[in-house]
Amino acid sequence: MKIKYLSVIFLGTASVLYSQEVKDTISKETKIEEVAITGSRNKKRTVIDTPVPIDVIDIKQVSQSTGQVEVNQLLQFAAPSFNSNKQSGSDGADAVDPATLRGLGPDQTLLLLNGKRYHQSSLINLFGTKGRGNTGSDMNTIPIGAIKRIEVLRDGASAQYGSDAIAGVINVILNDRNKGFEGNAFYGMNLFKSPGNHDVVSDRKIDGNTFDFSGNYGTKIGSKGGFGNFTAEFINKEYAIRNANPAIYEAPRQRFGDAKSQNFYFFGNIEVPLSDNLKLYSRQGFSNRNTKAYAWTRSADADGNIPEVYPNGFNPIQNTSIMDFTFDNGLKFKVADWDVDFYNAFGSNRFTYEIDHTINATLGVNSPTTFNAGGHSLLQNTTGFNAAKQFSVLEGLNIAFGSEFRYEKFNIIKGEESSYAMYDINGNIVTADTPSNLLVTNPLSGDIRPGGSQGFPGYSQEVNKSRNNFSAYVDTELDITKNWMISVAGRFENYNDFGSTINGKFATRYAFTPQFAFRGSVSTGFRAPSLAQKYYSLQFTNFQAGNLVTVQLASNDSDLAKAVGIPQLKQETSVNGSAGFTYNSRKFTATVDGYYIKVKDRIVLTGYFSQDDDVIGALLAANHIDQAQFFTNAIDTRTKGVDVILSYNETIGSGRLTATLAGNYNEMEITAVHTSEKLKGKEDIYLSPRERAFILASAPKTKINLSLNYKIKSFNANLQLVRFDKVTLLGYNGPDDYQIYNPKVTADLSFGYDFSKSITLTIGGKNVFNRYPTLQTTQVSTGNTESGGIFDPVQMGFAGRQVFARFNFKF
Secondary structure, eight states: OOEEEEEEEEOSTTOEEEEEEEOTTOOGGGSGGGOOOTTOOOTTOOGGGSSSOEEEEEHHHHHHTSSOOSHHHHHHTTOTTEEEOOOSSOGGGGGTOOEEETTOOGGGEEEEETTEEOOOOSOOOOSSSTTTTOOOOOGGGSOGGGEEEEEEEOSOOHHHHOTTTTSEEEEEEEOOOOSEEEEEEEEEEEEOOOOTTTOEEOSOSEEEEEEEEEEEEEEEETTTTEEEEEEEEEEEEOOEEOEEOTTTOOOSOSSOEEOEEEEEEEEEEEEEEEETTEEEEEEEEEEEEEEEEEOOOBOTTOTTOOTTTOTTOBOOEEEEEEEEEEEEEEEEEEETTEEEEEEEEEEEEEEEEEEESOOOGGGGGGOOSOEEEEEEEEEEEEEEEEEEEEEOSTTOEEEEEEEEEEEEEEEEEOOOGGGTOOBBTTSOBOOTTSOGGGBOBOTTTOOBOOOSOTTSOOOOSOEEEEEEEEEEEEEEEEESSSSEEEEEEEEEEEETTTEEEEEEEEEEEEESSSSEEEEEEEEEEEEOOOHHHHHOOEEEEEEETTEEEEEEEEOTTSHHHHHTTOOOOOOEEEEEEEEEEEEEOSSEEEEEEEEEEEEEEEEEEOOOEETTOTTTHHHHHHTTOSEEEEEEEEEEEEEEEEEEEEEEEEEETTEEEEEEEEEEEEEEEEEEEOOOGGGTTOHHHHSOHHHHHHHHTSSOSEEEEEEEEEEETTEEEEEEEEEEOOEEEEOSSOTTOEEEEOOEEEEEEEEEEESSSSEEEEEEEESTTOOOOOOTTTTSOSSOOTTSSSSOSOTTOSSOOEEEEEEEEEO
């Protein structure tokens, strides 16, 4: 038996991209029927004969040869169109690391788990981070040890999968091995060395120590092909502090760098045939992540400090806890030759904050130094079915249809009173009517002291909101000839909080020769506003130019939003187009795909409107609010780019060399800013030039990965070079305050040895040449960065060189 032109794209270190005859010795993990292709519901479709680009990343192979222990960072260095930057001092985002595909928003990529919609994080990115005003899915809630492969569909797919699939779809496929135990022990550490002229300093020469242990056990269930596969994983990571040298800079943060974290995971994947025509499956997932991240420094004489408690000032610690739960169950069976999948997918994400080493300055020496600041949670439950059948029409017709009903619930959990309240000198909560002579002031400066927990204000309002959604779709594929296929899909969705939408997709592929084919697609898409964007509300006090101000982040359904003319949030809409070609020979494979994505009515978080505003200032004053900001459908964007993936494999001597060159060119522009009728002419408050620069810098203009793997008998060597293009941001000091981060190339190198079929040891280094983003002493102008540290979270991160050892064993 021979299977021709099966192509699976493995991106990353030790990458393999091949298109060749796969002979009888092919392993069970790579048989055609085992490769479920995202973007097609035709079981006979393989990766290379789909009309849209799909990457299949072998997680086990990639993770064994790299220093990455989390999914986001693994994909950051494996897939050129995927970007996820480590955050620092960005509140909850320090624990999540917002991720984007093709430079679009974190919430414009749909995440699936074994083909079923995965729940989003309850976090909405707000302070000092990429993707501000966006929600998104947290892929780091899924342990690497539980994953068999990841399929990345780089094409708009809302007509097939629903909301959020504007940029594409990431489908995480769980392990289904049915025999034995596999263990993985990893230890890595950063070896600090300051670049340049010692602009960066650290507490220790060795830090960021990371320990990861995972165990995966597979077993057969019954005698008809059932299995159970279970994964437990534990990760502990210490701080990696990279401060600006205080002898050179006065940075507003004394503790900048990677956060400290501790993760525990348990995932299960079970399939049991109940009869010849009926199969039960169940997937369970639990993860708990605790992250400790430093906030901005409060100096000894700061208004937010009490010197009797912190004589030298203090660095607040944001202690976040994420509890994430997944429980998917379903039945697969046949009805009149239709393959039917009936399922229920449940997921929840709970995010809580404890702020340590801090103070409520209005309580003075009587203030606690630890506060329960509350949090937020999201619950999602999806019930649906899919049905598919093949017909003998022309060279083959596949028809699939299905329906889903989804329920979502969003909560804001109120913090303890002292985490958000401001008290007067008598210990009473300050209100708009409190006389100024009763406010607590700093005796050194005379300024009013701020209330609430410094570093992160507690949530002062409870929120409990829900909605439901109904959808139905049809998805068809027709092979007109052996060389030409077309695909047509359509989807109807109705949300009870904003209405209905209909989207469609057309795709085609034509093989001119067995090696060379053209492919392309055009589609419309949408993204429903998240519940967090609709109902998130937060009020806090802040200091600006020495003055205490009350800031209201008003929910979209609030009376204040309605009074200033902010319309009800509606869906974002898109038009996607792609065209490219594939070429496959026994040794060389190439895919080139250009894309165009036009998005209308993207949701953003506006800038601050103040009482000085000539239109709504009086309204804010009447509500005793100094400044307010809102979520609104405000901008249109246009993105165009090209993905190129080239792969070559060759026998050299007694070994095998595999080389992959993968690159992404991505250019985005903001084509329009829409204000409400009442606020016309205030586009620069809706979206300031600085905020525009952050949106446009969601991905570097180009990103190129070169991966080389040479394997000879029991030895293999892996080299990966990644080039990140220039990133330009704006500082706080006006339009001429450019912060330019020059192009950088990182190098990862590892060596592995198979002592037996069951034991493998890999040693290596990540970022072996100790590359950092451009420092402020070269191209970056003076003034604060968004993160408060010496550089922003761009490009490759800011921890420098890491060395690691990974030990794999199985029995």
